[in-house]
Amino acid sequence: MCRRQDGIALVVTLVMLVAVLMLAASAAGLALMGEKAARAGRDRQVALQAAEDALMDAERDIEEAGADRAALLAGPAAFGPGCGTGAALGLCGPAGDGAPPAWQAVDLAAEGASVPLGHFTGAAMQTGEGALPMRRPRYIIERQPYRRAGEEAGGMPRYYYRVTAIGFGNREGTQVVLQSAWRRPGD
Template sequence: MDGEREVARTVAGEAAAGGAGTGGSADTGASGGIGSARSALFGGEMGIGFVDGCGTGPVNVGLCGRAGGGAAPVWQAVDLSGAEDGGGHTVQFGDFSGAAMQTGSGFLPFRRPRYLIERLPCHQPGDEVGAPGGACYRVTAIGFGARPQMEVVLQSVYRKAD
């Protein structure tokens, strides 16, 4: 179980660092153009690319807008494992970075982890009550064990430095 947690932590860390355009490895990409375009979606205040439900295109897959009203958080509403929707709303570890990971034999995970990133409003301590806030990113990662029924879900909230 600790191995699965470590893999999920690694995925969440890479998704947060690279996905938020900090020069990390998760989205700078083996494919270059897509990685650069994806990183650009994190810039600015508009959150372009973070759509209701979750993006499903080649650049914005797994980038999710905040659930509105009394709706459940996006990470609870989509199929994190990708088993039911073919991974249409989440990103498989290595898809943008080209990172390799052995799976499927012995004690190795039976498949690669998956993740999604939600853009959330974020106010810092000391901000004025009515002041516009920046953005935080909640990364939700699912890691798998050696057997299909072994799963662990971890979350991390990331805010780009000013």
């Protein structure tokens, strides 16, 4: 007795093969998404570290400034509307009453308004290869008045510096902006 098979085994095998293929394709997609997420996380960490380096460079700029730069940092004239150039590069003030603060109005990534890392301090940073930032981080400095608790409101205010830095990741589009307040000892 020979029974004729209607090819059902072939159909079942093809359905199982398609199911296994779909599982493999979805596993490969998940693996690729995980790799992309890990790469983006690493890229953000590179940008964060670069921005932190720029904050430290700005603090060195404030603390160890040469005579010309120190005079500019001490006086209000360099912190006028917009950002300075030359020896006053990166020293920024508000555009006027009711205008946003300089750190919101300035394109931190652009040349000409912000200070690239090492411009005034001589600090070096490698860029553009492997796990390094695409370009050097940049920063601006704003001079802000404050008063200590218990001081008279009509007296001369003291000043601190608000430093805003931008760091770049391995890709140009990855950017991290950090901000710190820096006060000279004794102020």
